[in-house]
Amino acid sequence: MLKNYLKVALKVLARRKFFTFIxxxxxxxxxxxxxxxxAIFDHSLAPHAPETRSxxxxxxxxxxxxxxxxxxxxxxxxxxxxxxxxxxxxxSGVERIALASTAGPVLSYPGGRKIESDLMHTDGEFWRLxxxxxxxxxxxxxxxxxxxxxxxxxxxxxxxRFFGGxxxxxxxxxxxxxxxxxxxxxxxxxxLRFSSAADLWVPISTSKSSNYRQQWMGGFRALIxxxxxxxxPAIKTEFQSRLREAEHHLPDPKxxxxxxxxxxxxxxxxxxxxFPGDTIDLRPEKxxxxxxxxxxxxxxxxxxxxxxxxxxxxxxxSSEIGVRKAFGASSRTLVGQFVIENLVLTLIGAAVSxxxxxxxxxxxxxxxxxxxxxxxxxxxxxLYGLAIALFFGVLSGVYPAxxxxxxxxxxxxxxxxx
Amino acid sequence: xxxHLFKLVWNRKRTNALIILEIFFSFLVVFLVSTLGIFVWDxxxxxxxxxxxxxxxxxxxxKRSSDDDPTGLAEQVKVFARLLGEVRKLGPVExxxxxxxxxxxxxxxxxxxxxxxxxxxxxLDIVDESFADVLGLRLVAGRWFQPSxxxxxxxxxxxxxxxxxxxxxxxxxxxxxxxxxxxxxxxxRVVGVVSDFxxxxxxxxxxxxxxRFMRLDPPSPPLxxxxxxxxxxxxxxxxxxxxxxxxxxxxxxxxxxxxPLTQVRASTFRLLLAPLVAGxxxxxxxxxxxxxxxxxxxWQNLIQRxxxxxxxxxxxxxxxxxxxxxxxxxxxxxxxxxxxxxVLVAQLPILNLIAFIPPAVYLGGFVVxxxxxxLLATVCALYPSAMAARVQPAEALRYE
Numbered sequence: 001m002l003k004n005y006l007k008v009a010l011k012v013l014a015r016r017k018f019f020t021f022i023x024x025x026x027x028x029x030x031x032x033x034x035x036x037x038x039a040i041f042d043h044s045l046a047p048h049a050p051e052t053r054s055x056x057x058x059x060x061x062x063x064x065x066x067x068x069x070x071x072x073x074x075x076x077x078x079x080x081x082x083x084x085x086x087x088x089x090x091x092s093g094v095e096r097i098a099l100a101s102t103a104g105p106v107l108s109y110p111g112g113r114k115i116e117s118d119l120m121h122t123d124g125e126f127w128r129l130x131x132x133x134x135x136x137x138x139x140x141x142x143x144x145x146x147x148x149x150x151x152x153x154x155x156x157x158x159x160x161r162f163f164g165g166x167x168x169x170x171x172x173x174x175x176x177x178x179x180x181x182x183x184x185x186x187x188x189x190x191x192l193r194f195s196s197a198a199d200l201w202v203p204i205s206t207s208k209s210s211n212y213r214q215q216w217m218g219g220f221r222a223l224i225x226x227x228x229x230x231x232x233p234a235i236k237t238e239f240q241s242r243l244r245e246a247e248h249h250l251p252d253p254k255x256x257x258x259x260x261x262x263x264x265x266x267x268x269x270x271x272x273x274x275f276p277g278d279t280i281d282l283r284p285e286k287x288x289x290x291x292x293x294x295x296x297x298x299x300x301x302x303x304x305x306x307x308x309x310x311x312x313x314x315x316x317x318s319s320e321i322g323v324r325k326a327f328g329a330s331s332r333t334l335v336g337q338f339v340i341e342n343l344v345l346t347l348i349g350a351a352v353s354x355x356x357x358x359x360x361x362x363x364x365x366x367x368x369x370x371x372x373x374x375x376x377x378x379x380x381x382x383l384y385g386l387a388i389a390l391f392f393g394v395l396s397g398v399y400p401a402x403x404x405x406x407x408x409x410x411x412x413x414x415x416x417x418x
Numbered sequence: 419x420x421x422h423l424f425k426l427v428w429n430r431k432r433t434n435a436l437i438i439l440e441i442f443f444s445f446l447v448v449f450l451v452s453t454l455g456i457f458v459w460d461x462x463x464x465x466x467x468x469x470x471x472x473x474x475x476x477x478x479x480x481k482r483s484s485d486d487d488p489t490g491l492a493e494q495v496k497v498f499a500r501l502l503g504e505v506r507k508l509g510p511v512e513x514x515x516x517x518x519x520x521x522x523x524x525x526x527x528x529x530x531x532x533x534x535x536x537x538x539x540x541x542l543d544i545v546d547e548s549f550a551d552v553l554g555l556r557l558v559a560g561r562w563f564q565p566s567x568x569x570x571x572x573x574x575x576x577x578x579x580x581x582x583x584x585x586x587x588x589x590x591x592x593x594x595x596x597x598x599x600x601x602x603x604x605x606x607r608v609v610g611v612v613s614d615f616x617x618x619x620x621x622x623x624x625x626x627x628x629x630r631f632m633r634l635d636p637p638s639p640p641l642x643x644x645x646x647x648x649x650x651x652x653x654x655x656x657x658x659x660x661x662x663x664x665x666x667x668x669x670x671x672x673x674x675x676x677x678p679l680t681q682v683r684a685s686t687f688r689l690l691l692a693p694l695v696a697g698x699x700x701x702x703x704x705x706x707x708x709x710x711x712x713x714x715x716x717w718q719n720l721i722q723r724x725x726x727x728x729x730x731x732x733x734x735x736x737x738x739x740x741x742x743x744x745x746x747x748x749x750x751x752x753x754x755x756x757x758x759x760x761v762l763v764a765q766l767p768i769l770n771l772i773a774f775i776p777p778a779v780y781l782g783g784f785v786v787x788x789x790x791x792x793l794l795a796t797v798c799a800l801y802p803s804a805m806a807a808r809v810q811p812a813e814a815l816r817y818e
Binding site: 176 | 437443447480481656659662663670676692706707712715718722
């Protein structure tokens with residue numbers, strides 16, 4: 001039966017080439033846009049090197065200190081993280097905890113040329129929590145951090161810019177007026193991975209000023225690697241209770257009374273960035289709903305377009321429908337047949353859009369619009385794309401199919417319109 | 419004739435409703451993109467109020483956790499003043515100024531002030547006496563800050579023309595008190611008016627702007643984050659290195675970044691225009707899709723109506739008359755869709771939902787999208803209606 005439907009579907013598509021073309025055009029463009037967006041999301045959220053364990057990592061990124069008159073929201077500060085988050089490594093559900101600064105621009109002038117790079121200060125655990133592949137050398141260690149050794153891990157493109165791509169191990173690099181000895185080279189990290197992306201990683205203790213040791217707010221984050229996702233709730237609860245504890249020891253109790261923050265998954269953290277207004281109190285479910293709504297809104301016009309085209313197509317086939325009905329096909333069968341036909345069309349469109357989106361992603365990578373992006377299709381995106389395509393196919397096929405099934409056989413045989 | 423056309427449209431209401439809905443959403447898509455585009459263009463062509471050529475921005479990071487944190491502040495302000503002094507001594511530097519916010523910064527300072535019972539929204543910057551010189555601000559009335567302002571018992575402020583109009587109307591603002599001072603603070607007094615200043619750059623909407631005076635002697639918070647320098651034309655980029663070494667020498671614990679303002683401007687443009695360009699590309703393809711779809715649907719509809727049209731021809735209607743009928747049916751459908759969208763879109767300026775977009779911009783967006791949609795619909799109707807007009811009466815009547 002299904003084979004028959006497919007045969008008919010393909011025959012119909014081949015018969016009205018112009019209609020097939022415009023339907024396919026609409027479907028492919030729609031799915032193309034959605035696939036590209038999905039790929040960008042996947043690139044920033046899904047586990048990719050070096051954040052291969054991002055699915056069981058929580059992060060403390062943003063904090064809010066509040067007093068009767070002032071609200072101060074920013075990234076977390078080193079002192080707070082060091083006192084209240086780092087000790088959480090002792091919990092049974094926590095595998096390890098790393099502290100790192102946000103990446104910031106620094107200047108270098110090797111041989112009179114100017115090079116701007118993003119520098120990140122990290123501890124030794126950072127290199128064990130994340131999964132960097134080393135092209136040369138290896139990471140710096142907790143020992144380096146403790147002794148404030150001026151050592152650095154650099155990215156591949158940094159090596160390219162400073163040393164013309166020649167081996168850099170053991171050489172020194174100047175940044176922001178400080179000299180570091182290079183101990184490792186890693187592949188570039190796309191800028192979208194904001195908990196690991198930088199051009200240059202150095203120990204926290206080599207910071208120019210030691211002010212960070214007293215700061216509760218600003219410039220730092222903690223990454224918490226759980227043993228499994230099942231440990232997330234316990235870790236989150238524990239973090240909140242430590243926040244309550246910390247509130248009793250605020251550094252400026254005169255101006256600030258309360259402290260808010262979250263141990264977030266990557267998606268939750270990025271959701272907070274998406275709505276800068278209510279960063280701290282945002283509920284990620286709201287963002288998920290908003291994203292879904294946006295997708296539906298975007299699909300609305302293409303769906304209407306396809307519904308219109310499909311409606312015209314069925315009218316074209318009213319005599320065929322009349323015959324089928326006259327020979328006893330039920331409305332249900334006809335609806336099924338037509339929805340399947342539409343799904344076949346959508347899937348062909350999906351295949352076209354898969355090829356197109358591979359091209360668009362490559363162009364995006366080459367354009368350098370997103371630094372170091374290596375946007376690519378993978379199986380996960382393919383599955384998402386397939387789901388979106390099926391959804392779109394059913395959405396745009398059901399109404400025309402229902403209209404078709406309502407056709408009265410006699411009228412249909414006479415070729416009358418609906 | 420018109421009534422008759424409406425009747426024809428009504429008779430096929432189910433099919434037509436979907437077409438109208440499609441036109442409605444297409445209109446909304448075009449409206450969104452064109453309004454944003456016009457908004458940005460309208461901003462772009464207004465005077466900027468400062469000149470960014472040959473200005474370099476030095477960002478100064480004193481490793482403070484917040485602007486409000488008083489620890490070590492006095493010392494840091496002194497270091498900042500020393501930096502400023504050293505930079506001014508360099509040969510290629512024509513002038514140098516301290517500022518809390520730099521032009522083209524996307525964030526900044528600002529808020530709502532209560533002035534003479536009026537709620538006034540404005541942005542502000544805290545700058546020193548050289549700022550006007552470095553950025554080539556044009557003074558309209560009064561004077562700019564001067565070093566002797568350090569000794570004033572009131573806080574001198576310079577406002578831009580927008581703000582002067584909003585707060586003082588036609589009155590002369592010079593010498594007037596600006597708002598009410600809070601407890602234990604010095605009153606603000608207007609000393610000068612500059613032409614409209616648009617800190618966020620060409621693409622941002624106009625806004626009220628106020629400058630406060632940065633007191634370096636005796637030092638007072640907050641600490642400036644930027645040194646803006648005007649360099650002599652043709653200063654090579656290599657001078658940056660010399661400058662950086664000098665800064666690092668004076669304040670080894672601090673970090674510095676140097677960028678010509680032209681570069682900051684370019685990246686601001688990229689940041690703001692990239693989404694607009696991406697949106698336009700997507701909108702273009704959506705429209706193309708809708709256009710092709712419409713051609714298909716109209717064509718198919720006309721094939722269905724061959725007999726009806728043939729009958730009209732047989733009854734003596736001319737080819738032009740049939741052509742006209744089909745064409746105007748399409749115009750009616752389009753108009754209904756546009757009308758629906760217009761009612762919805764009109765709520766934006768009426769309810770003033772997005773305060774910073776002026777009604778004229780909405781009007782521009784409306785005109786553009788209306789033109790685009792009518793053009794799209796009529797172009798799509800041209801071919802099918804020409805085809806319909808070619809129907810031979812005999813052929814049509816025979817059609818089964």
